[in-house]
Amino acid sequence: MTMSATHSAEARRPLQGLLPLWGGVVVYALWFAAGNALLRDPDPYWQIAVGRWILDHHTVPTTDIYSFTMYGQPWISTQWLAQVLYAIAYAGAGWTGVVVLAVAALAVTMAVLTRFLDRRLPATATIIFVATALALMTPHLMARPHVLAMPVMVAWVAGLVTAMDRKTAPSFWLLPLMVLWANLHGGFVLGLMLIGPIGIDAIWHTPASAQRKMLLRWALFGIAALAASCVTPYGWDSLLASRRILNLGEALALIGEWRPANFDHAGPLELTVLVAFALALWRGIALPPMRVVLVMGFVFMALSHVRNAEVLALLAPLVLARPLGERIGFPDQPAAPAPSSPRGWLFAGLALCLIAITFVLGSVQRYAPVxxxxxxxxxxxxxxxxxxxxxxxxxxxxxxxxxxxxxxxxxxxxxxxxxxxxxxxxxxxxxxxxxxxxxxxxxxxxxxxxxxxxxxxxxxxxxxxxxxxxxxxxxxxxxxxxxxxxxxxxxxxxx
Known part of the structure; x- marks a missing residue:
């Protein structure tokens, strides 16, 4: 029996290491072929214009320079780094460059998510979670700053959840991710807010004798993360800008992506919520209290504003992976082995294939916003x-x-x-x-x-x-x- 289990684990290890790679490659190829779907929104025009202005002036905007109704009024761009990256991509390869940048970020996002899940769940369950995530994200997948921030968001929350799973404090090596996220997109505020509930779960499941020490370590990490989020050209104003957006009230309801979910029709979000609810009732899935709070919070965000479906799609699986894996008797897998010579050749071959696909499709397909x-x-x-x-x-x-x-x-x-x-x-x-x-x-x-x-x-x-x-x-x-x-x-x- 022991020998059989050992051979099974060894046989699975190559698949475990390659599934994230294949997932990223497939996502890149499919979405690059459908690249115009990422340009169905007119926002990239002004995002690129702001990025070009930043490059030309070597500074970030602090007042409005584009409208006549608000000209000269205070305005900051918390997405300045993403806008610069899009402007560089556009200057180098036009709309094809913009699509390549957005699709590459999406592929990395799905590869990071797959890697995390693949170490905690069977391959079939991992693929189902990733496919569901893509379906939920599709309505809001556009070449805008939030797509460039997605891999950072997943990596950040994966680091927090890993610490929760291990009943320890997060590594301070996560802090550069917060700095990057805060300069890419205003959604970094969510990353800060998640430190609290995830930390509470980790402290809760720590032996009583070590809880005070664990609380101190999480508190120090939270303070450091807050400081890291202010490492932007705007400092504290980046935090305040996110608050101003959420305080727009009824104006948000005028924008499609900020509207609540509509159960008058069966879209990806509605179907996912209903199927998940049915499975929970059928299989009697039990979660620790704080994980229930986290998942319900993600569901509430997605139902309140349809643009937050990506939060539910990408972050809920991270929180659910460990309990589900334990329930079905799937032990955590060790980290993938260091790339061997055959793997290295495989990686190099896939990279060349992706480059070839990019040049071929980029030369025959015209990318342009709607x-x-x-x-x-x-x-x-x-x-x-x-x-x-x-x-x-x-x-x-x-x-x-x-x-x-x-x-x-x-x-x-x-x-x-x-x-x-x-x-x-x-x-x-x-x-x-x-x-x-x-x-x-x-x-x-x-x-x-x-x-x-x-x-x-x-x-x-x-x-x-x-x-x-x-x-x-x-x-x-x-x-x-x-x-x-x-x-x-x-x-x-x-x-």
Whole structure:
């Protein structure tokens, strides 16, 4: 029996070491082939523009320089490092470079997750968790800073959970990850918040005689992590910026990714939650109390804002892996052996294959953001007018920044605040028609650049004082005529 178990472990060890590698390679190849799916959002335009500005000026922005409504107001970019990386990738290889960078980050994320799970769960369970994670993440997988921060997030939380599993304190070698995360994306605040519950679990399961010492070690680590998160060009302001975003209230509900989950349809998130609930009832899965708190917290985050599905997808498996592995009698596997000569050749061969795939697909496939967020022809006509006060559609803001046109509003929601966001939404959608004419008057708007099919565009087609000078399938420009009245009861042309 002993000999059989030994041979089984030895036979599995090569698979254990290679599963993360194969997972990363497959994810890279699949998502690079579908790279345009990562560019379906207009935000990369302004993210790259900010990164280019940082490279050109060798500093980070502290005030708004892109809009005319908030010009000169305090604004910081907590994603500055990711924006610089995207700007460098774009300068080197255009949108193909942006896709390669985002897909590489995603592949590393899944490889790190697979490596952690593969040492605690059977290969089949690991693959199921990873496949489910990809399905949950897909709606929010876009070439934006949060994707570059994903591998750091997984590695950070994996380090904390490993310490929890071993009933010890985290290594201070994790702190550089927090520094990197804090400069890549504002989500680093979650990493700080997780220190508390994970530390409580580790202390709880430590022998009573050693709990005070363990508490001190976790407290020191927490203080050090907080200090590490402030190692950014903005210092403490990076922490405050995340708070400002979460305090936007009803403005967040206007942005699709910040809306709560909708159980009116069966999407990946809804199905995952329901299946997990069914399995828990069927198999009677028991978890330690703090792990229950953590998993429920991830579920709550995902249900509150659909963009947080990636938190549930990537972090819940880390917390669940050890208890599930113990329940099915799967012992923790030792670390993968150091790369041998055959493994080294395999790694080199796979690297060459990925490079070849990148060059082949990059040369035959055209990568570009979705055209509906980039009204190129309309903006070209708009720039000929040399105007400085244009009332634009929210989704056009990123492209306007990239083209050097001052925006009325754009994707930097925390800058514009709740009131302006809500007013703009109600005006462009005509939920409150008076708002449209009030904003046009108060901000001395010279022209509008709105979606051709929007309600506001249809109204301006019939309002005296506004002339349609350009229109295509994406955007329409209305130019204010001299002496136009921006009243709450405008004259409307008869059909």
């Amino acid at each position: 055209a509906t967020g980039a009204p190129a022809a309309a903006v070209t006509e708009l720039k000929k007018l040399n105007l400085s006060r244009v009332f634009n559609d929210y989704d056009f803001g990123g492209y306007l920044i990239a083209r050097g046109v001052p925006t009325f509003i754009d994707g930097r929601t925390e800058l514009f605040g709740t009131k302006l966001m809500v007013d703009h939404n109600n005006a462009s959608g005509l939920m409150e028609p008076d708002n449209l004419f009030r904003l046009l008057k108060d901000y001395e708007i010279e022209a509008t650049l709105l979606r051709t099919q929007s309600a506001a565009t249809k109204l301006l087609d019939r309002v005296d004082g506004w002339e349609k000078i350009y229109s295509d399938d994406i955007a329409t420009i209305h130019l204010r005529k001299p002496g136009a009245l921006h009243s709450v009861a405008p004259a409307v042309k008869a059909n």
